[in-house]
Amino acid sequence: MFSVPVKMQHTSCTEDRIQHALDRCLDGLRPSENLSQSWSAGWCMNRWSLEELIKRDPDNFLILLQQILRKAREVQQECHYELVAPLALMFESTLLQMPLCPSSEKVLTEACEVFHGFLAWPEPYCSVCRNLLSTLHQELRAPGISYHRLVREEQGLATSSQRSKIITVFLMNPTEVPPEFLSVAEQLSSIEVSQRESCVTLIKHSYQSVLGTKYPLHTINSALQCLSDDELAQIMSSVSDLLESAAAMVDIAKARKHVEGGLEVLREKLGIPSSNGKMSDGVLQTLGLPAAKCYTFHWDKDNFDVLNDILDIESELTLSQTSESMEEDDVDNVDVEDDEYDDLEDVCTDYRASTFSTVSSLSTASKDSMFSTLSVASSECSPLSTLSSSSQASGTDSDFCEDVEDDSSSTVSPSKTKNSGRLSKRISRFFKPRSSNSLCRAKSLGSPEAKELVVAVRSKRSNSLPQQVHLRSSDFGFPVIPLSQLQYVCYRRRPILSTDDEEGPTGATLLRVVVFGADHVAGRLARAYSSLRKRERDCPHLTKAFRMKFFFVPVRRDTAPVNSRRSSLQLSASPLKTAISTTDLCVNGMEDSTNDIANLLGMLDPWYERNTLSLMELPVNVVCQQTSKIDSDLSEGTGEERLPIFADLVLYYCRHAARPALIQLYQAEFTLAGGVRRTEVFIHSLELGHTAGTRAIKAMGAASKRFGIDGDREAVPLSLEITYNRIHISGRSQKTRTEKSCTSINLQKACRNSEELDSKMECLRLTMTEVLKRQNSKSKKGYNQQLTTTEVKVDKVQVSGTCNTTFAVCLDQDEKKILQSVMRCEVSVCYKPDSSTDWTRGRVFSSQTQLLQPTFCSLLCLPVATFSGPQP
Numbered sequence: 007m008f009s010v011p012v013k014m015q016h017t018s019c020t021e022d023r024i025q026h027a028l029d030r031c032l033d034g035l036r037p038s039e040n041l042s043q044s045w046s047a048g049w050c051m052n053r054w055s056l057e058e059l060i061k062r063d064p065d066n067f068l069i070l071l072q073q074i075l076r077k078a079r080e081v082q083q084e085c086h087y088e089l090v091a092p093l094a095l096m097f098e099s100t101l102l103q104m105p106l107c108p109s110s111e112k113v114l115t116e117a118c119e120v121f122h123g124f125l126a127w128p129e130p131y132c133s134v135c136r137n138l139l140s141t142l143h144q145e146l147r148a149p150g151i152s153y154h155r156l157v158r159e160e161q162g163l164a165t166s167s168q169r170s171k172i173i174t175v176f177l178m179n180p181t182e183v184p185p186e187f188l189s190v191a192e193q194l195s196s197i198e199v200s201q202r203e204s205c206v207t208l209i210k211h212s213y214q215s216v217l218g219t220k221y222p223l224h225t226i227n228s229a230l231q232c233l234s235d236d237e238l239a240q241i242m243s244s245v246s247d248l249l250e251s252a253a254a255m256v257d258i259a260k261a262r263k264h265v266e267g268g269l270e271v272l273r274e275k276l277g278i279p280s281s282n283g284k285m286s287d288g289v290l291q292t293l294g295l296p297a298a299k300c301y302t303f304h305w306d307k308d309n310f311d312v313l314n315d316i317l318d319i320e321s322e323l324t325l326s327q328t329s330e331s332m333e334e335d336d337v338d339n340v341d342v343e344d345d346e347y348d349d350l351e352d353v354c355t356d357y358r359a360s361t362f363s364t365v366s367s368l369s370t371a372s373k374d375s376m377f378s379t380l381s382v383a384s385s386e387c388s389p390l391s392t393l394s395s396s397s398q399a400s401g402t403d404s405d406f407c408e409d410v411e412d413d414s415s416s417t418v419s420p421s422k423t424k425n426s427g428r429l430s431k432r433i434s435r436f437f438k439p440r441s442s443n444s445l446c447r448a449k450s451l452g453s454p455e456a457k458e459l460v461v462a463v464r465s466k467r468s469n470s471l472p473q474q475v476h477l478r479s480s481d482f483g484f485p486v487i488p489l490s491q492l493q494y495v496c497y498r499r500r501p502i503l504s505t506d507d508e509e510g511p512t513g514a515t516l517l518r519v520v521v522f523g524a525d526h527v528a529g530r531l532a533r534a535y536s537s538l539r540k541r542e543r544d545c546p547h548l549t550k551a552f553r554m555k556f557f558f559v560p561v562r563r564d565t566a567p568v569n570s571r572r573s574s575l576q577l578s579a580s581p582l583k584t585a586i587s588t589t590d591l592c593v594n595g596m597e598d599s600t601n602d603i604a605n606l607l608g609m610l611d612p613w614y615e616r617n618t619l620s621l622m623e624l625p626v627n628v629v630c631q632q633t634s635k636i637d638s639d640l641s642e643g644t645g646e647e648r649l650p651i652f653a654d655l656v657l658y659y660c661r662h663a664a665r666p667a668l669i670q671l672y673q674a675e676f677t678l679a680g681g682v683r684r685t686e687v688f689i690h691s692l693e694l695g696h697t698a699g700t701r702a703i704k705a706m707g708a709a710s711k712r713f714g715i716d717g718d719r720e721a722v723p724l725s726l727e728i729t730y731n732r733i734h735i736s737g738r739s740q741k742t743r744t745e746k747s748c749t750s751i752n753l754q755k756a757c758r759n760s761e762e763l764d765s766k767m768e769c770l771r772l773t774m775t776e777v778l779k780r781q782n783s784k785s786k787k788g789y790n791q792q793l794t795t796t797e798v799k800v801d802k803v804q805v806s807g808t809c810n811t812t813f814a815v816c817l818d819q820d821e822k823k824i825l826q827s828v829m830r831c832e833v834s835v836c837y838k839p840d841s842s843t844d845w846t847r848g849r850v851f852s853s854q855t856q857l858l859q860p861t862f863c864s865l866l867c868l869p870v871a872t873f874s875g876p877q878p
Contacts, residue, residue, distance in 0.1 A: 024069050027056040028077065031096065035088045035612050049620040050655055053096070058633075060100070064290035067104040071097060071113050078120050090124055090131040091874035092613050094138045095662055097121075101145060102152050105211075105290045106218050109262070118142050130665065130875040137664070147261035148252040150215025153295070154208055156661065158246065159516070160298040161204040165243035167250065171515040173316060173552075174298045174660055177305035178522040182563045186630035187522060188302075190652050195302040204296065205242040206230050211293050212245050213273075216265050220281050221273065223291055229276045244272060297649060298657060305521075306822070308533040313548055316517065320551075517552035518660050522559045525690045528603040529818025531556065532671050532689035532868045539838065539866070557660055557871045560604030562622055598704070599819060603669065603690055603870075606757040610667045610876035617873070618659050621652070629655070665875035668867035670755075670768050670835060677830035679812050684825070687836055688817040689868060694805060694831065695750035696721040696775075698816035698824055705821035719790045721749040723777040725811050729804040733769045739801060745808065747777045749790065753833060756799055769799045770833070803833045838864040 030052045060066035074097045081089045097117065101107070107114060121142075124135040144151050158165070159172040176191040209230060210223050230238060248268040255261035273280070301319070303312045521531050535556070542549045601622065608615030621629060629652040649657075674692055676684045693701065696718060726748055731739040752773045756762045779792035807813060807829050815831060817823040 020063070020066060021069055021073070024056070024059065024066060025073050027052070027059055028070065028073050028096075031056055031616075032077070032089055032092060035092060035616070036086060048624060049616045050618070050624070051651070053617060053658075054651060054654060056096075057099075057103075061103075061292055061294075064105045064292055067100055068107070068111060068113065070100050071104075071107075071117070074100070075113070075117055075120050082120070082123055087127070087131060088612060088877070090127065091134045091611075091877075092616075094121060094124075094134045095613060095873055098138050098141055098152075099658070099662055101141070102156065103292070103295065105214055105292050107145070107149060107215075108218070114142050114146050118146075130877060133665070134874050144253040146258050147255055148249040148265055149262075150212055151249045151253050153211055153215070153293075154246065154249055157204060157208055157211075157296060161199055161201070161296065162299060163201060163204055163208075163239075163242065165246045167247055171320075172298065172518065173320065173515060174300045174518040174520060175313065175316065176300060176302040176520050176522070177312070178302070179306045179527070180304055181306075182524075182527065183522050183561050184626045184630075186626045187561065187652065190630055190650050191300075191302040191522075194297055194300045194649070194653055194657075197297045197300075199296045199299075202235050202238055205238040207293055207296070208242055209238075209245055212249065213269060214290065214293070216262075216269055219290060221278055222289075225278055226276075229278050233276075241272060241276070245269070297653070298660065306530075308530055308823075309537045310519075310534050310548065313517070313519070313552075317548070317551060320515070514551055514553050517548075517554045518557060519554060520557040520559060520656065520660060522561050524561060524563050524599045524601050524819075525603050526563075526599065526818050526820040527561075528558060528669075528868075529689050529691075529820055529823070531558070532669075532818075533687050533823075535868050536671065536687045536836070536866065555666075555871050556869060557663065558604065558607065559656060559659070560601045560619055560622055562601055563599050598701075600690075602755065602757055606669070606755075606763075607667055607870060607872055609757075609760055609763055611872035611874050612877070613873040614663070617655065621655065659871075663871040663873045665872055666869035667872045667876045668869055671866045671868055672770070672833055673836040674815070674817070675832045676815065676825060676828050678825070679827040679829055686817055686823070686825075687866075688823075690755050690818050692753040692831075692833060693750065693816040693819070694752065694828075695724050695748060695813050697750040697752055698814040701816050701819070701821060702814060702824045702826075705824075718749045718775055718793060720787065721790065722788070723747040723749055723780060723790065724813050725808045726751070726813075727806045727808050728774070730772060730798070730800040731802045733799045733801055746774060747780075749775045749777060749793070751775070751805060753800075753803060769801050770803070771797060772800045772803060773797050801835070804831070806830045836866040838866045 033052075034049070056070070060070050074093050077089070078093050078097075080086075081093065101114075118139060121135045121138055125132050125139075127135075141152055155168075156172075157163075158168065159170050160174075162171045162173075164171075176195070178188060178191060180188055206227065210226050213221055213226055214223060230241075233241070245268075248265055252261040252265045255264065301316065303315070305312055521527060523530075538548065541547070548554070601619075604619050604622075605615075608619040630650050632650055633648050633654075669689060671687050671689055672692075674686050674688060676686070678684065724747070725745070727743070727745050728751070729741070729743045732742050733739055753770045754773070756769050756771045774796045776794050776796060777790045777792070778794055779790075781789045810829075812827045812829055815825045815828050
């Protein structure tokens with residue numbers, strides 16, 4: 007008989023289980039791994055199960071970090087691009103919850119070396135790893151600072167130098183989501199973690215992260231319980247300042263000594279017994295993350311008026327920030343241009359600003375050469391801006407960038423006099439016009455002229471960048487420069503759309519807006535976002551107090567009428583159905599409800615598909631069931647109750663989805679029968695004619711039985727004049743004008759397969775159901791004997807009724823957005839309403855570079871948070 011060390015046996019078994027769970031999280035992420043649809047069921051549970059496994063023993067966190075590093079090395083050697091972002095995100099989330107990372111293990115130093123090798127990889131992989139490296143560098147100096155910041159901001163704890171907060175808002179319509187989802191959201195909103203509990207948790211976590219088991223947590227807890235609430239808040243503020251100051255140090259050893267010395271001083275003040283220098287009797291405890299501060303609102307409008315209630319609830323925050331900003335703005339009169347140049351210097355020195363873009367313009371060259379005019383443009387447009395060129399032969403690429411500020415948490419220096427000028431400048435920006443950001447030519451593209459104008463910025467990839475834009479230069483008030491005076495440079499780059507993903511002033515409270523629903527809710531969100539921009543441009547209100555980020559959780563609504571409340575709603579396993587028939591259209595030719603926008607986000611970001619989109623493939627009772635509490639002395643709660651799986655998945659999405667994907671919006675200009683003109687915004691689909699009328703009848707609920715629902719063969723054809731720009735595979739457009747007798751015309755975003763995302767521009771799929779032969783009878787109802795369906799890809803459409811023909815229109819499958827008696831409808835890409843004409847202010851151009859005629863305009867896109875951002 008021989009004895010096997012218990013430690014080796016335990017470690018081997020645990021490592022095998024953790025490695026298997028990690029492999030399950032990564033299965034199917036690579037395109038070469040063609041797994042069947044059945045394997046995708048429960049994908050979102052793999053990561054959740056892995057986290058539950060490592061929480062059983064504090065030592066499991068270190069094992070998982072080592073396994074992730076091992077896998078990252080394999081990915082780097084084999085160039086598996088799709089696995090970079092998931093590994094980086096899992097490493098960061100594991101490190102966030104890790105009770106102690108022993109300095110002797112050198113796992114963080116090793117992680118810096120491994121993930122530093124990905125900085126040379128293309129976007130978005132390098133940006134994800136760059137943000138992880140930032141976290142690693144701070145954790146090396148101030149262990150546990152990531153946990154400390156997140157809890158402090160989510161619980162709204164203000165310190166002497168840190169006043170940032172995070173508020174999470176759930177917007178859902180009770181008639182369109184399962185009641186279980188609504189129950190979980192209300193449960194999250196009802197959880198209240200007292201300030202005292204949060205302070206105790208943060209102090210205990212800091213001591214354990216820095217000093218390990220040198221001082222048992224129960225001893226620290228006993229000493230803290232003897233303090234008053236004000237004293238606890240002061241101690242927590244001191245610990246926070248200590249961590250922030252250490253994180254800002256350059257030398258790692260000095261930073262660690264600074265933190266350890268500061269905590270020892272606080273220990274003496276608290277009266278905690280000193281250590282005898284021997285191994286402490288204390289054990290590591292996993293201090294879970296408290297539930298974020300959440301609010302739930304019933305939402306079924308095309309605006310964000312419901313968010314005004316947050317201002318009343320958070321009145322203390324709003325009043326303090328607004329009054330302080332007003333005082334500073336009245337006292338300090340900072341020159342706008344100087345302020346912008348200060349911001350540009352700050353951005354240039356930030357290592358995270360590594361992506362560059364160019365401005366593509368009017369081109370008369372062929373698709374093969376892809377010559378674009380060298381131009382430099384800056385625009386006074388608000389965040390989320392891009393430009394698009396006017397071209398009849400648009401084989402060129404569009405590539406733009408915008409000056410944005412880093413959204414990393416900022417630390418106020420203890421020396422207030424030193425930074426008072428900078429602080430006043432930052433506050434004064436709250437009241438500047440919303441259109442203050444600039445566009446610039448990028449570096450590293452082979453052009454000497456371009457390199458003179460470099461400004462490093464963060465850029466986001468977008469597959470929502472139409473290039474067919476026809477604007478009048480006279481609208482901007484600039485003279486037309488002859489093409490002969492312009493220089494041409496050849497670029498071969500795919501479209502990049504840059505944006506400031508957070509609407510609102512830097513340093514304000516972050517407001518997470520989480521919306522639940524299908525494509526019709528995505529359209530509602532798009533119209534609310536467009537309305538918000540218009541309102542805030544004229545009179546800033548919400549954006550003065552909040553930075554806003556938008557999250558979208560897909561839910562497949564039931565096909566029942568909207569006004570009939572069902573006791574139970576079912577989720578669809580797959581939102582994609584068979585394409586429309588080319589010979590006949592039945593009543594359900596256009597689907598009652600789809601989730602194409604969520605599937606688009608899933609194609610752009612596989613980790614979103616894995617952790618958010620796959621929620622639809624699980625039964626509601628599974629994801630909403632209450633999880634049992636871990637029965638272990640090594641895991642200690644922070645006053646919060648165990649949450650359902652659905653709550654954990656939604657909070658994970660909100661906490662770690664930091665990069666937006668931009669979804670192009672479209673506008674429809676209507677002319678009604680009375681001559682009234684009306685403009686609406688949509689994001690997914692526009693239904694015209696019989697399809698819209700059928701949807702309106704279905705929305706009537708029980709009353710719809712009296713009208714009956716006819717198919718396209720029984721529908722009355724409409725005499726329509728149709729003009730559209732047809733998009734060819736080369737990227738060029740062809741204007742077509744025709745008159746047809748149609749029962750319905752449907753426009754839908756072309757986003758249902760990866761091939762459509764690979765094209766150089768986004769387009770709409772135009773489906774026309776034309777009546778070729780109709781049988782009319784005086785004694786019987788007319789009958790469409792022969793129908794045909796034509797489908798083309800377009801970027802602009804105009805439909806007009808001939809002979810006083812009117813029709814109905816429905817936007818984004820939303821029964822509340824049906825317009826009747828429409829005579830004319832014109833659809834095109836949507837532009838920002840706050841685009842400015844002064845697009846050259848604050849820029850110094852090369853003497854050899856001449857400005858192109860200003861036929862640019864910013865496209866309006868909806869920024870939806872994803873984990874890694876759109877991948878190429």
